[in-house]
Amino acid sequence: MVAFHSTRGGGPAGLEAVLQTGTAPDGGLYVPERLAAFEREELADSATPAELAERMLAPYFAGSSLAGALPDICRNAFDYPLPLADLSPAGNGACLRLLELFHGPTAAFKDYGARFLAACLERILAEEPASSPVLTILVATSGDTGAAVASAFSGREKIRVVVLFPKGRISPRQEHHLGCWDDNVQALAVHGVFDDCQRLAKQAFADARLRKRVRLGSANSINLGRLLPQSAYHAWAALKSPEGTHFVVPTGNLGNGVACLWAREMGAGIGRILLTTNANRTIGDYLSSGEYRGRESIGTLANAMDVGDPSNMERLRHQFDGDVDRIRAAVSAASVDDGRIRRRIRREYSDSDAVLCPHTAAGVDACRGLLADAGASAGDWVIAATAHPAKFETVVEPLIGTTVAPPPQLEELLSRHSSHEEIPPDLAALTPFLG
Numbered sequence: 064m065v066a067f068h069s070t071r072g073g074g075p076a077g078l079e080a081v082l083q084t085g086t087a088p089d090g091g092l093y094v095p096e097r098l099a100a101f102e103r104e105e106l107a108d109s110a111t112p113a114e115l116a117e118r119m120l121a122p123y124f125a126g127s128s129l130a131g132a133l134p135d136i137c138r139n140a141f142d143y144p145l146p147l148a149d150l151s152p153a154g155n156g157a158c159l160r161l162l163e164l165f166h167g168p169t170a171a172f173k174d175y176g177a178r179f180l181a182a183c184l185e186r187i188l189a190e191e192p193a194s195s196p197v198l199t200i201l202v203a204t205s206g207d208t209g210a211a212v213a214s215a216f217s218g219r220e221k222i223r224v225v226v227l228f229p230k231g232r233i234s235p236r237q238e239h240h241l242g243c244w245d246d247n248v249q250a251l252a253v254h255g256v257f258d259d260c261q262r263l264a265k266q267a268f269a270d271a272r273l274r275k276r277v278r279l280g281s282a283n284s285i286n287l288g289r290l291l292p293q294s295a296y297h298a299w300a301a302l303k304s305p306e307g308t309h310f311v312v313p314t315g316n317l318g319n320g321v322a323c324l325w326a327r328e329m330g331a332g333i334g335r336i337l338l339t340t341n342a343n344r345t346i347g348d349y350l351s352s353g354e355y356r357g358r359e360s361i362g363t364l365a366n367a368m369d370v371g372d373p374s375n376m377e378r379l380r381h382q383f384d385g386d387v388d389r390i391r392a393a394v395s396a397a398s399v400d401d402g403r404i405r406r407r408i409r410r411e412y413s414d415s416d417a418v419l420c421p422h423t424a425a426g427v428d429a430c431r432g433l434l435a436d437a438g439a440s441a442g443d444w445v446i447a448a449t450a451h452p453a454k455f456e457t458v459v460e461p462l463i464g465t466t467v468a469p470p471p472q473l474e475e476l477l478s479r480h481s482s483h484e485e486i487p488p489d490l491a492a493l494t495p496f497l498g
């Protein structure tokens with residue numbers, strides 16, 4: 064049985080409590096007190112990603128009220144295809160493959176974590192007396208996160224979701240995807256920018272009187288319930304290669320980056336890990352200078368990675384006791400600007416008909432750049448493909464000169480009725496929607 068503690072020393076805390084909160088009471092992030100270690104053989108014969116997730120996560124669930132439900136929870140979160148697709152090999156003979164994480168209901172990798180967390184919370188609430196209050200999940204989004212969370216919690220018992228998004232600042236398709244769910248999901252267009260949405264959510268969480276009346280929960284990417292299942296898909300890809308594989312992880316808040324690192328620590332057979340950012344260079348600058356400097360984010364084509372101060376950096380540093388030399392030995396980082404993202408999308412399409420979303424393109428470009436260097440390790444490289452290119456059609460289509468058909472699950476969402484309300488950016492306007 065594994066307990067959890069905060070990166071800032073607080074704890075221990077049990078799994079149920081950890082899944083229901085974002086940050087720990089001392090302001091840190093929850094981490095397992097130790098990572099479970101497996102022999103590769105113990106994991107390698109898992110028949111499905113769901114079964115692998117169940118094996119890898121069992122130590123963290125042992126002794127909790129969710130232990131018996133873990134197989135069902137994993138099946139719920141991993142119930143769609145997780146294919147590996149070949150890219151053209153690199154000049155040095157290295158084999159490149161995409162791990163397609165975008166076959167879920169909202170066509171981005173965040174579906175995995177959101178669905179896993181939703182399945183956990185629904186079961187925790189079901190154990191409570193019938194009179195216990197409904198949980199209201201409040202989430203601010205600039206796009207992908209909100210849709211994945213809305214989809215994952217839609218129709219679940221005893222849970223409501225309120226999604227805040229900046230009015231007129233997300234694409235019409237994204238807006239549609241936030242408002243097309245069951246009655247327990249309310250989308251709110253806030254008059255303001257994304258920062259106003261985030262400030263509003265923070266104000267609500269900090270308001271003691273409100274929190275006495277309304278049971279508020281969060282589902283943002285620092286929640287451990289989103290991170291843990293993400294380790295399983297990295298491991299799944301590594302176990303498909305007899306010798307294991309190196310990984311390229313396009314990253315913003317470092318959620319996928321930490322999940323990949325944990326999969327390696329747990330024994331999945333992952334070699335090098337190359338974290339790829341867009342022009343927001345905080346991680347790379349930290350690794351080269353040894354001094355961490357969070358900053359304002361800048362807008363790029365890979366906008367789901369527009370993060371200047373990655374929240375999971377605290378988990379990465381904690382894992383290596385803040386020793387930057389040990390972090391450098393564990394991961395490397397590359398930054399890919401918009402010009403390179405554009406060129407990479409064009410190039411992969413003209414070379415091999417591969418259509419990449421801007422985030423995935425950053426990863427592929429970093430990988431090919433690394434392998435072009437003399438002495439780079441050949442072998443197997445897997446690049447996490449974080450979203451379906453049709454979600455970023457306004458970027459991708461002009462570059463490749465053709466349309467990208469949305470996958471069936473997105474088509475289906477677009478055919479549904481979608482609605483939202485509008486509010487000014489103040490707490491008094493938000494409160495009535497929180498229940």
Ligand SMILES: *Cc1c(COP(=O)(O)O)cnc(C)c1O
Pocket residue numbers: 171172173207208284313314315316317318319320367368422449450
């Ligand atoms: C959220 C997101 C990312 C970044 O993921 P992190 O876990 O924050 O590193 C990358 N690509 C897409 C498409 C995303 O939605």
